[in-house]
Amino acid sequence: TLFSRVLPRRSIGRGCSTTLLSGRRNLSARDRLFRVSEEVQDALATGKPVVALETTIYTHGFPYPENVALSSHLESLVRVNGGVPATIGILNGKALVGMSPEEIIQLVSTTGDDNTWKISRRDLGFIGGLGLRGQKLHGGTTIAGTMILAHLAGIKIFATGGLGGVHRGGENSLDISADLTELGRTPVTLISSGCKSFLDIPRTLEYLETQGVGVGTFADGRAGSVDFPAFFSRDSGVPSPKVILDEADAAAIVYAQSQFPIHSGLLFANPVPEHSSIPRDELDSIINQAVAEADEKGIGGNANTPYILRRIRELSDGASVEANRALICANVIRGTKVAVELAKLER
Numbered sequence: 001t002l003f004s005r006v007l008p009r010r011s012i013g014r015g016c017s018t019t020l021l022s023g024r025r026n027l028s029a030r031d032r033l034f035r036v037s038e039e040v041q042d043a044l045a046t047g048k049p050v051v052a053l054e055t056t057i058y059t060h061g062f063p064y065p066e067n068v069a070l071s072s073h074l075e076s077l078v079r080v081n082g083g084v085p086a087t088i089g090i091l092n093g094k095a096l097v098g099m100s101p102e103e104i105i106q107l108v109s110t111t112g113d114d115n116t117w118k119i120s121r122r123d124l125g126f127i128g129g130l131g132l133r134g135q136k137l138h139g140g141t142t143i144a145g146t147m148i149l150a151h152l153a154g155i156k157i158f159a160t161g162g163l164g165g166v167h168r169g170g171e172n173s174l175d176i177s178a179d180l181t182e183l184g185r186t187p188v189t190l191i192s193s194g195c196k197s198f199l200d201i202p203r204t205l206e207y208l209e210t211q212g213v214g215v216g217t218f219a220d221g222r223a224g225s226v227d228f229p230a231f232f233s234r235d236s237g238v239p240s241p242k243v244i245l246d247e248a249d250a251a252a253i254v255y256a257q258s259q260f261p262i263h264s265g266l267l268f269a270n271p272v273p274e275h276s277s278i279p280r281d282e283l284d285s286i287i288n289q290a291v292a293e294a295d296e297k298g299i300g301g302n303a304n305t306p307y308i309l310r311r312i313r314e315l316s317d318g319a320s321v322e323a324n325r326a327l328i329c330a331n332v333i334r335g336t337k338v339a340v341e342l343a344k345l346e347r
């Protein structure tokens with residue numbers, strides 16, 4: 001099984017007379033914590049391109065039932081581009097890699113529910129452990145949470161919309177998304193449209209550099225220096241550390257890095273499609289208002305990002321939703337093409 005690959009059975013309880021018994025008991029507990037779908041297991045075993053998809057965007061981003069439609073659209077985009085989707089999330093305390101359509105609906109219909117958590121690295125042990133104790137908690141996994149589960153299953157490529165980052169004022173509050181440290185320690189490649197400008201983009205890039213995370217932005221025909229994108233806008237005023245040409249370059253970089261003893265991830269930024277982009281200054285006042293409200297109301301910690309995302313959606317009267325959808329779709333297509341190229345290199 002997958003677990004025996006990640007954590008060899010023979011290492012469990014080695015050298016003690018109750019080895020077999022306690023080993024078996026642990027194994028069944030572990031099987032209750034984590035499952036990889038048969039389709040994803042088979043795809044990984046036969047070298048097919050697999051693309052991980054996160055679920056916090058559904059549970060703490062898009063409202064129900066639009067999130068259901070988006071999830072099935074993203075999965076079909078992976079398939080028509082030659083990949084196998086692995087939507088990752090937590091149902092009844094169990095981490096699922098490769099959720100079925102029914103499981104996705106069950107999870108994302110709980111949007112806004114107190115029993116549906118936002119699962120980052122720090123939360124996985126809690127939701128799993130409480131699940132073993134009989135609590136029925138669900139979770140949308142963030143980029144950090146999704147990377148851990150993708151890596152556990154052996155998935156290398158992950159596509160989503162926006163990355164967490166260093167928040168404005170983060171040099172005092174220390175509000176720095178665990179997405180950044182995860183990229184520093186887990187060898188998964190993320191394709192996203194950069195960070196929303198409610199974050200501090202220059203500090204976010206500095207932090208990624210410190211974490212040893214390679215960051216490249218797709219050039220899309222642009223010559224010379226290219227900005228690291230600001231989610232709704234192609235430009236942020238901050239140059240990308242590296243520029244990459246196409247998916248084949250991206251895959252070669254992933255492959256090359258995997259041959260060195262480097263266990264950090266990679267970040268490939270895919271700017272929002274031109275026709276869907278929103279000029280930087282147009283959203284600035286809305287974003288400033290959302291950030292100020294969160295400050296006034298004292299909404300910090302892991303509630304801060306979802307609050308700001310919701311207020312941007314409300315205040316922009318849905319204008320941001322079209323851009324959001326367009327860029328996620330473009331990232332999933334790009335991510336799948338990177339996974340297809342990587343599968344060729346690994347053959």
Ligand code: PSU
Pocket residue numbers: 054056057061120141142143144161162163164165176177178179196231301302303305309
């Ligand atoms: N930024 C976005 N859209 C999102 C998120 C961030 O523009 O959906 C979600 C992602 O799941 C990301 C998480 O991993 O929020 C980061 O939350 P935090 O800042 O609390 O680490």
Ligand code: MN
Pocket residue numbers: 175176177178301302304
């Ligand atoms: Mn935070």
